[in-house]
Amino acid sequence: MNKAKFVYVTYIRSTPEKVWDALINPEVTRQYWNHHNASDWKPGSAWEHQRFDAAKTADIAGKVIEVSAPKRLVISWASPNSLNDPAKTSRVTFDIERSDEDVRLTVTHDELEPESDMLRGISGGWPLVLSSLKTLLETGKAIDVTKHKR
Amino acid sequence: MARLTTESTIYITYIATTPEKCWEAITTAAFTKLYFFGHTVESDWKAGGDIIYRTPDGKVDVQGRILECDPPHFVRFTWRVDWIAELRHPPDSIVSYRIERAGDGVVRFTMTEEHPEPIDARLLEGGRSGWPLILSGLKSVLETGKMFKADPPSPPKAMQDYIKELQK
Numbered sequence: 565m566n567k568a569k570f571v572y573v574t575y576i577r578s579t580p581e582k583v584w585d586a587l588i589n590p591e592v593t594r595q596y597w598n599h600h601n602a603s604d605w606k607p608g609s610a611w612e613h614q615r616f617d618a619a620k621t622a623d624i625a626g627k628v629i630e631v632s633a634p635k636r637l638v639i640s641w642a643s644p645n646s647l648n649d650p651a652k653t654s655r656v657t658f659d660i661e662r663s664d665e666d667v668r669l670t671v672t673h674d675e676l677e678p679e680s681d682m683l684r685g686i687s688g689g690w691p692l693v694l695s696s697l698k699t700l701l702e703t704g705k706a707i708d709v710t711k712h713k714r
Numbered sequence: 715m716a717r718l719t720t721e722s723t724i725y726i727t728y729i730a731t732t733p734e735k736c737w738e739a740i741t742t743a744a745f746t747k748l749y750f751f752g753h754t755v756e757s758d759w760k761a762g763g764d765i766i767y768r769t770p771d772g773k774v775d776v777q778g779r780i781l782e783c784d785p786p787h788f789v790r791f792t793w794r795v796d797w798i799a800e801l802r803h804p805p806d807s808i809v810s811y812r813i814e815r816a817g818d819g820v821v822r823f824t825m826t827e828e829h830p831e832p833i834d835a836r837l838l839e840g841g842r843s844g845w846p847l848i849l850s851g852l853k854s855v856l857e858t859g860k861m862f863k864a865d866p867p868s869p870p871k872a873m874q875d876y877i878k879e880l881q882k
Contacts, residue, residue: 572846573846575846575850577858666864691728696728699857702858703730703858707730708817
């Protein structure tokens with residue numbers, strides 16, 4: 565079966581270390597992504613994209629596949645109720661490269677089910693989340709992602 | 715064998731600004747030179763008029779014609795790359811910028827590069843490597859007020875191969 569892929573590139577006036585921290589530090593993801601990204605970030609470990617409620621409800625979950633700080637992070641990505649369904653599990657690769665005075669962050673979300681709600685959701689979601697991340701790192705204040713239509 | 719395509723390239727970014735300021739940033743030379751590799755834009759921003767992007771030394775880099783213009787929300791124009799002689803002949807692309815209010819103090823900016831006539835797929839690589847850099851710069855200039863200095867990326871390998879083929 566053909567799988568779909570979504571790629572987004574953004575240039576951020578920052579350092580690879582700060583961009584890396586912004587991907588794995590729940591206190592930072594909270595500011596621009598409105599969720600905690602929780603894990604010990606070791607290959608094979610679980611990771612969860614959690615709300616702030618008492619139950620820490622996960623909206624997305626998966627496994628950590630590859631960790632090469634501060635350059636490359638690969639994780640699997642699924643709705644918590646499809647965690648054991650390979651057909652509904654996709655993969656996200658974050659590549660962080662220094663580019664002149666900037667950092668080029670490339671997010672490649674592949675192994676996606678074509679025409680799925682997940683594909684539609686992430687296609688609208690990544691531009692907003694990564695715009696918010698760039699704003700946070702460059703100005704110190706993120707875009708409030710909860711208030712904007714996609 | 716060359717693969718032909720009519721695929722569009724789309725880039726969306728959210729910017730903490732107003733539609734009016736975002737429009738000013740894409741339509742005035744004083745702004746474009748802060749983020750568009752130092753290029754200046756010239757146009758009267760009316761349908762039927764010309765649009766030109768010039769390099770800092772005054773050479774024409776891109777030229778086209780305005781097809782639709784609805785300030786401060788939408789402009790669509792033909793796009794012909796002029797700086798590489800071999801690229802002046804393929805069918806024109808069409809570029810549009812759409813600015814929508816996406817919430818309080820935030821706009822959603824959408825750049826679409828369309829190819830109504832089939833072109834060699836390798837040509838798409840130029841836009842795919844250039845637009846994220848240009849539009850990351852647009853966002854930074856509007857949000858931080860600082861110039862976003864970046865060198866234009868050299869044409870990607872696939873595009874260079876295509877240009878070499880045309881030169882044979």
